[in-house]
Amino acid sequence: MKTKFTTDTKLESEIAYFENINLKLESGDIIDSFKLAFKTYGKLNADKTNAILVCHALTGDQYVAGNNPITGREGWWSRMVGPNKPIDTNKFFVICSNVLGGCAGSTGPKELLNGGNFPSITIKDMVKAQSLLIESLNIEKLFSVIGGSMGAMQALQWTIDFPDKILNIIHIAGALKHSAQNIAFHEVGRQAIMSDPIWKNGKYFENNEVPERGLSVARMIAHITYLSENAMHRKFGRKLQSRDIISFGFDADFQVESYLRYQGKSFVERFDANSYLYLTRAMDYFDHDETFRKNIEFSHNPNNHLKYLIVSFTSDWLFPTIESKIIVNQLNSLSREVSFLEIDTDKGHDSFLLEEPQLDDVIKGFLTNNFAKIDE
Amino acid sequence: MNKINSIRKDWSLIETLIEQDRKILDIGCGDGGLMEQLENNRNAITHGIELNRDLAANAIARGFNVVHGNAELDLSQYSNNSFDYVILSQTLQAMMKPKDILSELLRIGSKAIVSFPNFGHWKIRLQLLISGKMPVTESLPYTWYDTPNIHFFTIKDFLNLCNEMNIVIEKSIGLTSKGKQFDISESVTGVNFFTHEAIFLLSYKNFEPIKIKSSKKVFAKNSVIAN
Numbered sequence: 001m002k003t004k005f006t007t008d009t010k011l012e013s014e015i016a017y018f019e020n021i022n023l024k025l026e027s028g029d030i031i032d033s034f035k036l037a038f039k040t041y042g043k044l045n046a047d048k049t050n051a052i053l054v055c056h057a058l059t060g061d062q063y064v065a066g067n068n069p070i071t072g073r074e075g076w077w078s079r080m081v082g083p084n085k086p087i088d089t090n091k092f093f094v095i096c097s098n099v100l101g102g103c104a105g106s107t108g109p110k111e112l113l114n115g116g117n118f119p120s121i122t123i124k125d126m127v128k129a130q131s132l133l134i135e136s137l138n139i140e141k142l143f144s145v146i147g148g149s150m151g152a153m154q155a156l157q158w159t160i161d162f163p164d165k166i167l168n169i170i171h172i173a174g175a176l177k178h179s180a181q182n183i184a185f186h187e188v189g190r191q192a193i194m195s196d197p198i199w200k201n202g203k204y205f206e207n208n209e210v211p212e213r214g215l216s217v218a219r220m221i222a223h224i225t226y227l228s229e230n231a232m233h234r235k236f237g238r239k240l241q242s243r244d245i246i247s248f249g250f251d252a253d254f255q256v257e258s259y260l261r262y263q264g265k266s267f268v269e270r271f272d273a274n275s276y277l278y279l280t281r282a283m284d285y286f287d288h289d290e291t292f293r294k295n296i297e298f299s300h301n302p303n304n305h306l307k308y309l310i311v312s313f314t315s316d317w318l319f320p321t322i323e324s325k326i327i328v329n330q331l332n333s334l335s336r337e338v339s340f341l342e343i344d345t346d347k348g349h350d351s352f353l354l355e356e357p358q359l360d361d362v363i364k365g366f367l368t369n370n371f372a373k374i375d376e
Numbered sequence: 377m378n379k380i381n382s383i384r385k386d387w388s389l390i391e392t393l394i395e396q397d398r399k400i401l402d403i404g405c406g407d408g409g410l411m412e413q414l415e416n417n418r419n420a421i422t423h424g425i426e427l428n429r430d431l432a433a434n435a436i437a438r439g440f441n442v443v444h445g446n447a448e449l450d451l452s453q454y455s456n457n458s459f460d461y462v463i464l465s466q467t468l469q470a471m472m473k474p475k476d477i478l479s480e481l482l483r484i485g486s487k488a489i490v491s492f493p494n495f496g497h498w499k500i501r502l503q504l505l506i507s508g509k510m511p512v513t514e515s516l517p518y519t520w521y522d523t524p525n526i527h528f529f530t531i532k533d534f535l536n537l538c539n540e541m542n543i544v545i546e547k548s549i550g551l552t553s554k555g556k557q558f559d560i561s562e563s564v565t566g567v568n569f570f571t572h573e574a575i576f577l578l579s580y581k582n583f584e585p586i587k588i589k590s591s592k593k594v595f596a597k598n599s600v601i602a603n
Contacts, residue, residue: 309436328443329453335399337423339436340443344429358429362436369439 003136011105012069013037013062013098016133023128026285029119036133037105038062038097041081042089044139049374051139052087052367053130054096055147055154058222058279059271061104064096065089070104070270076353086364087146091371095137099154100129101279103272109202110272117202121278123150123286127157131165141165143374144367148172148352149319150279153286156327160288160295163303168370170309170363172352173316175323177289182318185225186280189218193273202274215273216264223263228315228348232256293330308338309366311359313351339366380416386465386491386575387413389549389557393489393577394418398460401425401484403447404467408435411442423459425450448472451480459485468492469525478541482580487546491575496530496568499553514553515573531560531568538578547577 004017019033039062044051054064054077061068065075065082081087081094098106101121106129109118134142145155145166152174158166178186196214198204204211224232236256240246243253252258288295296303308331312324321342331338343358345351352359381388387410394400397419402411405424414420424442426432432444443450447464448471462485464477469492471477481488493515494500503511510520518525529537531550538545548560550571560567560574 307441325445328445329450332443332450332453333455335423335455335458337441338443339441340445341433341436342429342444343433358433362433365437365439369437373439 003132005136008037008105010069011037012067013039013105015105016097016136018129018132018136021132023125023132025119025125026122027120031107031119034100034107034129035105036097036100036107036129037102038095038133039064039066040096041065041094042092044093044137048139049141049143050091050371051093051095051134051137051142052144052146053134053142053158054081054087054094055130055145055151056096056099057147057149057151058283059219059267059276060151061102062096062098063104064094079355080360080363086360087367088364092143092367095134097130097133099126099150099279101126101275101282103275108272109274109278110205118274118278120285121282123153123157123282124161126282127154127161130154131158131162134165141167143371144168144170146170146172146363147174149174149349150283152319153283156288156292159303159306159308160292160299162301163296163299163306164301167305167374168307168309168366170311170366171324171327172311172359173313173319173324173349174327175319176292176327177287177323178283178285179323182225183284185221185318186284189221190277190280192217192221193277196273199273202277204273210268211273212265212268215268215271215276216261218276219267219271220260220264223260225318226348226350228317228346230315230346231348234346235259289326292327293334296331296336297334304336306336307370308336309362310338310340311352311362312340312342313347313349313356314342314344315346316349316351318349380413384409385551385555386573389551389575390463390465390489390491391417393547393575394420394461397421399423399458401454401459401462403451403462403464403481405435405440405442407431408438408440408442410463410465411435411440412438448477451477451484454484456483457486461485461487461489463489465489465491466493469495469527469529471527474527474529475537475541478537478543478578482543482578486579488578489575490578491573492529492534494531494550494568494571494574495528496532497553497572498569499572501569531571531574534574534576538576542581544579544581545576546579549575551575 006015008015015035015037017035023031060076063075065078068075083090098104101108103110145158147155152171155169155171193214196211198209199211239255241252241255241258246253310324310328312321328340347354399421402424405426411422411424425447427446432442435442462481468474500511550558550560551573553572
């Protein structure tokens, strides 16, 4: 395999081109060539033992830390990744790539291969693409794969498909499967996009248009699922927005409305509607409920060495603790090296992106101590 | 690696009961103190369960395999005989169903190590006798209404339960309140009176596996898989 690397100065990202590679997708479709946009932080050590792959969530991207040129803001996990941060780039070489199907420089529906329809993408396909990137970077073994939400799904997929290429995973706010309720929320979001007249069967880009309404409504719905009732109450209550009395109309009277509208609007500026359809679908298709245990137990690839850190949050109702415990219980029944912590917070599913000192502590400690063990 | 000196007396005794290179589950492992000691001094592979969130977080941050959870709910997930030793240190008296826990310990582990404060110690008996109030001591420092220790028992009670459950006591060590150590089984009189803290190494009685006799050979078609 020969991979071409370039730097995209506008995207401030490295781009890896996989040409004539005929990537076979889970759906059976084949992508002959594709590219992945990625960022790296820190330095790979001489023995190449300090590489960590961070997997982003549904609407994340390769900009984990530092500047994100698309939003002009800091990377989505800059509080976690960086020099002397819990995922310490003085010590570790951190890689993050935009997933296959994404819209921040990797091949996705935004480009519509050969003018045809973009094939359906699964979490397994994303991970396969990532594994090719890691191989191209001449890294035989990742020290860790870390992710929250859809990132956690990818981390789990790594343990199933490439256990011999990793040492441990940190799996945050994830599950073995996307639940019926989660699929339902995604479906409402997709319907919002697809019923926007500008969407035009996904061909909106031909007239340089964006189905802004549909995409922003999809984001507003999703955003509610990332919070918790308590957090919303704490943040907004019934407080009014820029007014003293209610308007008896449909303006954004309440702060929570104004906040959601803002979330929807700013999302449209940075995310592609078709990508949103494909990636939510990938999450919906994720299901290792029946197969995870068997996959780990009867894998052809050695996986006894794997260490798992599973983290959940008390107020996360999208990926509730019980889902994490199912993973933990299955690993315990196989006597695997698993750690689990349910963090007490009211910040909901989004907690993994927010200030949670206990999350910082366990991630930092888990990485540092396990790295010390292989470094001995 | 340097040997770690145990912080707690019962930990150093527990260590003496465990051979090198064993796989161990520590129930109520706190921040991993005993796990660290056994990894260092016995090259053990250790797993732990801890109910307290902050302690579990500390243990994980220190690099130990620790599951934040409730032993009374979560032990059922572990497979039969998946550990060499399952340790329950100073926690049996706080369990809702101590008998169920004991049988779980010996289902998951080939052997179990259980330590507990002896409610039959003379100081406790004397306190109850003289003051007429529930005893509060160093090893049982809580008042009756806020104690996590909900099942008080003495060495005699424990021995009876083991007997009833067909559990073999392989070794038993008593500690006096001054830290003097003695073998419970060898002492004849006064054991239940002077033992402040007791540590037991337990296993199930060896039994002959039940052989299924079948003239119909109903299992014959699975024999290929079995072989």
